[in-house]
Amino acid sequence: MAERISEAEQAVMETLWNEAPLTAQEVADRVAPDRGWSLNTVKTLLGRLLAKEAVAHEEDGRRYLYRPRLEREAFAHGESRRLVDRLFGGRVSPLVAHLAERDELSDQDIAEIEALLKALRS
Amino acid sequence: MAERISEAEQAVMETLWNEAPLTAQEVADRVAPDRGWSLNTVKTLLGRLLAKEAVAHEEDGRRYLYRPRLEREAFAHGESRRLVDRLFGGRVSPLVAHLAERDELSDQDIAEIEALLKALRS
DNA sequence: GCGTAACGACTACATCCGTGATCGTTGAGG
């Protein structure tokens, strides 16, 4: 477990996080507008995700229904940690400081984060 | 430009961000303790970074001196944006919210971020 | 019943990445 999920694979996961269970065909339909993949490509990706135990499938007659096994929360967490570790010495505040310096924070962001932190502290 | 820098390549960049210019040999020496790469491996990575225009080299007699061309700031920025875009719909506050929920923020982090934001707002 | 369309399984193949070995040249020490 804990295999890395590639970017293409993530697109498939997003679809399943949105709606599950789905057949391979349905995943392909949902993903097509953005990526324009063939059905075969989607099936390959689903197969790889199965091997990585990131999705599960159950039989539904002649075909499979896929559903996520890895939760979006856990995935987002892993990826965030990796970034913070690789670039900011494992500390979160330098990341926020960085984004702040780059003017990547809207007033709304600032307000939201402040509210969050206030809640945390109490 | 704007080619993706792989993880191994980043290790080389870190070395050059710390100290430059350096010869391939010197980079290998600095990187060896952590990764244990052969000199050849380091040369290959430097070559790929050259092709990606992430480093520059100038001749120094029979060998080259390498120095970063891509700045660490810019790299960190790109990677951070990619993460925020891919996982949090391009907004920073959900990322912070996520880390907060996961108890990834120390009291010190919270204090630092609050100070940062206060400075930003005024 | 029979053809065919839909499925999953397997195969393919170019590119990138991690890791390194080999080759050709050349400067420096004896």
Place this chain on the structure above:
DNA sequence: CCTCAACGATCACGGATGTAGTCGTTACGC
């Protein structure tokens, strides 16, 4: 001078990734 060690350049190679084609089976429409 001649050898050899240091360099850069080029090639290698297995695994991951992006993208898709082919093969064998089977349920359903006519």
